[in-house]
Amino acid sequence: MTVQTAHSSAPAGLDADPAWIAAHPRVQRVPSKDLTLFIRRDFLSAEECAELIDRIDAKRRPSTIADDNGDGYFRTSETCDLDHDDPFVAAINARLDAFAGIATAHGEPIQGQRYSVGQEFKAHTDYFDPKGADFARYCAVAGNRTWTLMVYLDQPAAGGATRFTKIGKTVQPETGKLLAWNNRLSPGQPNPASIHHGMKVRSGVKHVITKWYRERPWG
């Protein structure tokens, strides 16, 4: 007899299947006709979040943006490229891939983001604008971004929510809470309703991990 677990039957597709994500325990779908957005609280434990925060704080650098719009205050946070040779990071990565049901090869390495008081990431989309100046530079090999998975690692005392401005949904940071959304309407077609704002932290500090998937294998 073979015993099927959720993980052993995980599809390793090129794209996530919303039905696969929705079938995981404790997943909520945000009601919206314009954006496929899921929330899963307690995806990571507080201990796992703390381990990731330590790694992010040890190796952070100023965050960057594509298609510079001249606003030097557009993304004021810090970023860390997490080391996938670290078995702890690789294990977290495998859990994200299994949740999405997307083949590991299609994922960018996980990044960490850190915001202290006053820092934010103004309203943006995670996909690259096919008409933007930086499109070829970021998308020539792996194609555009498809899905975003993001996990809050802590909970600032005030501020730091993620606001999906077009659909009017604000998500509050909560340790271990995962968001997953589809940045496309269909293959090759970015979804402008995926625009979101990482709002200013007003008190305390905020850390998240971001995991982006691509149309084609990464690297």
Ligand SMILES: O=C(O)CCC(=O)C(=O)O
């Ligand atoms: O920090 C947030 O709430 C959003 C982060 C984000 O949108 C990003 O890193 O692309």
Ligand SMILES: [Fe+2]
């Ligand atoms: Fe984003």
